[in-house]
Amino acid sequence: MSHATPGTPDRVHLDNGGRAPWHPLARQAFEQALADGWADPRRLHAEGRRAVRLLDGAREAVAAVLGARTQEVHLTPSHTASLHSAVASAAAARRRAGGTVVASAVERAAVLHAARAAGELSTVPADRLGRVDADAMVSAVRAPGVALAALQHANGEVGTVQPVEAVHEAARAAGVPLLVDAGASVGHVAVPQDWDLLAADPADWGGPAGVGVLAVRQRVRTAAVGPEDEDPWAPGGVSVPLAFAAAVALQAVEADRAEQEARRRALVDRLRAQVARIPDVEVVGDPDDRLPHVATFSFLYVDGEALVTELDRHGFAVGSGSACTASTLEPSHVLAAMGVLTHGNVRIALDRATTADEVDRFCEVLPDAVARVREMLGVGGL
Amino acid sequence: MSHATPGTPDRVHLDNGGRAPWHPLARQAFEQALADGWADPRRLHAEGRRAVRLLDGAREAVAAVLGARTQEVHLTPSHTASLHSAVASAAAARRRAGGTVVASAVERAAVLHAARAAGELSTVPADRLGRVDADAMVSAVRAPGVALAALQHANGEVGTVQPVEAVHEAARAAGVPLLVDAGASVGHVAVPQDWDLLAADPADWGGPAGVGVLAVRQRVRTAAVGPEDEDPWAPGGVSVPLAFAAAVALQAVEADRAEQEARRRALVDRLRAQVARIPDVEVVGDPDDRLPHVATFSFLYVDGEALVTELDRHGFAVGSGSACTASTLEPSHVLAAMGVLTHGNVRIALDRATTADEVDRFCEVLPDAVARVREMLGVGGL
Numbered sequence: 217m218s219h220a221t222p223g224t225p226d227r228v229h230l231d232n233g234g235r236a237p238w239h240p241l242a243r244q245a246f247e248q249a250l251a252d253g254w255a256d257p258r259r260l261h262a263e264g265r266r267a268v269r270l271l272d273g274a275r276e277a278v279a280a281v282l283g284a285r286t287q288e289v290h291l292t293p294s295h296t297a298s299l300h301s302a303v304a305s306a307a308a309a310r311r312r313a314g315g316t317v318v319a320s321a322v323e324r325a326a327v328l329h330a331a332r333a334a335g336e337l338s339t340v341p342a343d344r345l346g347r348v349d350a351d352a353m354v355s356a357v358r359a360p361g362v363a364l365a366a367l368q369h370a371n372g373e374v375g376t377v378q379p380v381e382a383v384h385e386a387a388r389a390a391g392v393p394l395l396v397d398a399g400a401s402v403g404h405v406a407v408p409q410d411w412d413l414l415a416a417d418p419a420d421w422g423g424p425a426g427v428g429v430l431a432v433r434q435r436v437r438t439a440a441v442g443p444e445d446e447d448p449w450a451p452g453g454v455s456v457p458l459a460f461a462a463a464v465a466l467q468a469v470e471a472d473r474a475e476q477e478a479r480r481r482a483l484v485d486r487l488r489a490q491v492a493r494i495p496d497v498e499v500v501g502d503p504d505d506r507l508p509h510v511a512t513f514s515f516l517y518v519d520g521e522a523l524v525t526e527l528d529r530h531g532f533a534v535g536s537g538s539a540c541t542a543s544t545l546e547p548s549h550v551l552a553a554m555g556v557l558t559h560g561n562v563r564i565a566l567d568r569a570t571t572a573d574e575v576d577r578f579c580e581v582l583p584d585a586v587a588r589v590r591e592m593l594g595v596g597g598l
Numbered sequence: 599m600s601h602a603t604p605g606t607p608d609r610v611h612l613d614n615g616g617r618a619p620w621h622p623l624a625r626q627a628f629e630q631a632l633a634d635g636w637a638d639p640r641r642l643h644a645e646g647r648r649a650v651r652l653l654d655g656a657r658e659a660v661a662a663v664l665g666a667r668t669q670e671v672h673l674t675p676s677h678t679a680s681l682h683s684a685v686a687s688a689a690a691a692r693r694r695a696g697g698t699v700v701a702s703a704v705e706r707a708a709v710l711h712a713a714r715a716a717g718e719l720s721t722v723p724a725d726r727l728g729r730v731d732a733d734a735m736v737s738a739v740r741a742p743g744v745a746l747a748a749l750q751h752a753n754g755e756v757g758t759v760q761p762v763e764a765v766h767e768a769a770r771a772a773g774v775p776l777l778v779d780a781g782a783s784v785g786h787v788a789v790p791q792d793w794d795l796l797a798a799d800p801a802d803w804g805g806p807a808g809v810g811v812l813a814v815r816q817r818v819r820t821a822a823v824g825p826e827d828e829d830p831w832a833p834g835g836v837s838v839p840l841a842f843a844a845a846v847a848l849q850a851v852e853a854d855r856a857e858q859e860a861r862r863r864a865l866v867d868r869l870r871a872q873v874a875r876i877p878d879v880e881v882v883g884d885p886d887d888r889l890p891h892v893a894t895f896s897f898l899y900v901d902g903e904a905l906v907t908e909l910d911r912h913g914f915a916v917g918s919g920s921a922c923t924a925s926t927l928e929p930s931h932v933l934a935a936m937g938v939l940t941h942g943n944v945r946i947a948l949d950r951a952t953t954a955d956e957v958d959r960f961c962e963v964l965p966d967a968v969a970r971v972r973e974m975l976g977v978g979g980l
Binding site: 227229231234235237238243250254255256259260261262263264293294295296297300303304325326329330332333424425426427428442443444445450451452453454455456457458521524525527528533534535536 | 609611613616617619620625632636637638641642643644645646675676677678679682685686707708711712714715806807808809810824825826827832833834835836837838839840903906907909910915916917918
């Protein structure tokens, strides 16, 4: 039984959704921007002007990847902050149209919480694969009193890609802006173009945490919701070096995205097939129309926290449960909405650096780890 | 006429209030925390546990300097965010007591804006030196319907230290919590102990921008004001490496703070005396009870933006106007409240690395720069 030490080469980190290690070029970019862009970008002197050039350059680079104009791209303190601001601001601007925010039941908790805070939340169900019911969402968007609709590009917990195009078409026709949470997909698959507001997460694509991206099409009305500030999307501003590192990381991952997509999709295919052989397991999420790097499993007769801990002891870091909402393993609202097992859940998100060998080693270790946890729980004989 | 290139040794940066270069140890701390703490601190595996240890260590170190308990220290996305959250949250918790926020007229714009957003703002005047009228503030705090009082420890634009102790005593007696904005003072003078909520700014003490500090005494009631989130003070969390760098920078500057305070106070004394010899200048702020590193001047017959630009061309970066609120040089509400000249304003904030030689060179260059700007404006003969 090997007890790999964290940080040693033996350690395999398979929990890269939402917080991946920095891309090496992000690191370099940060160093450069810290040397050149430490000053306050609001100042008029040479140091301030250099900082604002770096910040504007970061926004321009992100805009190019997102298919947006530079002035449509805003930097925020975090992906959660992007979602909170987008919902609050777009809903407030359309208060006269009504107070309902239509969102899928498998949206990130930040969207659902922000929708409840902004008005009335109307949720649209997802099927057992995690796919949102496009017809139901289209009907909900067409109902009277809708201020905003929110649909993720792909679900970060289970990988399922959502019918964003169909929903956006209906939303446009109904005059309702659509917020697309692309926090789990940008950097991994092609960026969707069917959106009015788009949130993306640098920490998910190999950029830093502590900065978020929110793009708002110029045609979309927004309203300031917090206290007056020069930058309503990030009161007090963001870290220039972090923003620059985020943009450089995005450019870098876009450069070989297709290749990485194919490579990681094949690894996940292998992983899904291997894990399916373990007794009493449910392989979760759409088998085909999914993120290339995410794989999720629910094991019967297993406690998720115990399994994460057991795998951790053997050198493998994995996610579990409602990864985006809780430090403790509360049952995931996404899995619950899908009607699948909410306990005994493990989520794998492969990094760009994850190797086939690492995936194979994980597949070797997992069955025994599951068996041991089942034994501990006294269900080994089941 | 020398045109110093930005980034060259000839360049002298005298605009270190609110955004100083990183302390060298902050840089080292960032590197270490990026290697050890890049993972999501909410996760259960070894990488997540390492990240949360770094984050908790940062809070503990900051708490020790602030004279607070670790659990009283919260990390936020920026100093502005700290002030917004503190005002909104403390005022919301005392809504039944009333909706008035008492604040000095020379508070940071973030406090004044947040107070207006939270309820009714009642401002207390300051005198010509920038000192808040303690008696007036005590009376205002004792009035019925006050939810919160806000008083800065020292004014970042003009350096004047405020009567925080007297106001806190009256606020305690009246049962009104006092928010102290110590964003311009922590790291430069002894941390005040007379507060219920205290905001401090890492970017001002040689730590990074992109993270803020808000301490809330355990006895103070607060209410969540945004959408529900695991961390209501920083939805989505903060950058662990930035937080760690901020804490290490604070420890480092505290280690020789007294020495740096005396050294920079002497330099500012010299600067104030030299500048006072220039015709038609007002040396702004309290001459004695002030921050050790800040010096502010208003020149008659001078446009502030033109003077900043002229000094910049000669290799000196200085601040001007309402430095904390505007990219363009809107008249400073602080200077206006003091009843001093709001135009032709220059603010110097010495870094810990600023040398006597640099201050002397600035004093040599300034008179000619002022004269040239006056000539350009056609008032050279006045």
